[in-house]
Amino acid sequence: MKRIALLGMPNCGKSSLFNRVTGASARIGNWPGITVDLMRARILLGSHMVEVVDLPGIYDLNGYTEDEQVVRDFLCAQPVDLLIMVINAAQAERQLRLFLQARTLGVPIVVLFNMADEARRLGINIDRDAFTEHTGFSAHSISAKFGDGVPQALAQIGHMLGNTVPSMPSFDALADADLEHALDQLAHQSIDTPVTLSARHTDRIDRAALHPVLGPVLFIAAMALVFNAVFLLGAPLQEGIGAAFDWLRSAALVPLLAPLPAWASGFLIEGIYNGVSTVATFVPLIVLFFFLMALVEDSGYLSRAAFLMDAFMSRLGLDGRSFVMLVMGFGCNVPALMGTRIMRARPLRLLTMLTIPLSLCSARLQVFLFIGAAIFPAVWAPWALLSLYLFSIAAAVLTAWLFRKKFASREPFALELPPYRLPTARHVLLRGWHEVRHFVHRASRFIVAGVALVWLLTHLPVGVDAASTASWAGQIGSWLQPLLSPIGIDAQLTLALLFGFVAKEVMIGAMAVIFGQETSALGDTLAQHMNIAQAYSFMLFTLLYTPCLSTLATLQSESRDWRFTTLAVAWPLALAWGVAWLAYTGLSALAH
């Protein structure tokens, strides 16, 4: 089998090309450093079976950050037949620097000048014949996003693969002595840039988005809009699907399972089905949420958020990128943790990683939507949700501020501000589809097992009333009461919290099982069970208390330091208890 790898600077479109060529769904975003790990896929190219490897973007082959190390490690360990060098044609005068380094590796290279559409709009012209004449490497002009030129480039690559042998790149000739002079020369020979660039949309948008006053206002307004939209569109959607699941249960499942003994049908219906279907009602909502996230990530706004927040973040010992990772954490904490690989100073990276688990991820969003809709008056619910996002950011800020001395660093901060881009519909849909698959994956591992276990714990020992104090679940709840009753959480909900450690989605499933309710009735039961102070305290506690199992595993694998991982679990737990206690006592006092 042949192996080819995609090499290029961050944000030049490698993953877009990878997806187009292999049909894979690597994550794409208009932010330098979306890909921080290898991704592989196999395709048939001409008559060859080829493994294509998407690499993280790197600025320099002598680079020093973790994501650049991933590339170095790959190139040092695995022979490749050919490197595809992806270059943003609109910025070729600087990105060709990496090509000048790569050509010393002694591996065949095909150069693809990507984003031909943007370069054309800017009036930038690349003379590929001159390029080939001066360097001896063949070059193509493509647009990975829209597909132009890709088939021709692939055809030539397939042809070239007939004569290649896998070889290990050699780093011997890689000195950074005089790249700059050679680069100026090559740029002069092959790139034609107009003297004055036409005014761009990006500049016009930035005038508002980066305005010292208007910029932050727009940011908060956009956030409020997104969460209100999720709430207003999502809540009825979720209820509708819940009703459909209930119908399915009474119309088909109950009659079908009637012949089974009571405990078995109880386990299957009130355990597995109720639990999993309650969680599943949130899937469309999560897809909707990720549509919006894809829009944000692909627009280029993340870099603007970094610009706006850097001054503030620097006072906390962080930088603008840390804030972006927190926002990315709103989707899922795991990729956000991995995204910190672009940071070079380890203390900065660790401090950022310490704050990310406090970011309100989409799994916690499900819990809050559910409780919020059940317990708060409809007009308050979206604002309760927004307040939780603000608490999430405030907790991250407090954490960074408290630990900034322990993780002190001084990393120079330089970051690209890419032009604004509109995602294609295909890209947004792919992202939603990706999340559905992600859900099914988690459902098949954690959620089914979680709700099954909750059912057993609430129904054993044999003969007890479900979820009563005599059941194992009830006993666990009673043990933990001294800890949880001061923050208004009763024994029945304790078990949901315990399982929330595995995955936050399991919490809703667990509640459905604990209260023995189907989806739509569960909200009413909850409303009778908790007052507003209890509900808000419960939500705050859930927001902060522990990262989920996947996040925990990522914290450990990225930090490779048990003491750090322990801190990242223990500190949020203490913070959660303190914050929930304050909220519970405060709100209870107000209500009296």
Next chain:
Amino acid sequence: MCALSELQTGQDATVVGLRADHDFVQRLHALGVRIGRSVRIIRRGALNGPLQLRIGTTDIMLRRTEAALIDTTEPATAQT
């Protein structure tokens, strides 16, 4: 000669020296900040925030402390 951080917003100047450490100079080179290139400050972030710079077709942001390590020519006075 003056430090990039002292340039007026909207003025063009040419980079003549980089005084940062080796690794960061490499990063600046990769971002297009090289001796002989023309740079312009597009805007300054509020509350001592970062600078938005334009070098050719690339926009980057850079903290003021880092921008102070970049030397440029005196800007052309006739700029508007």
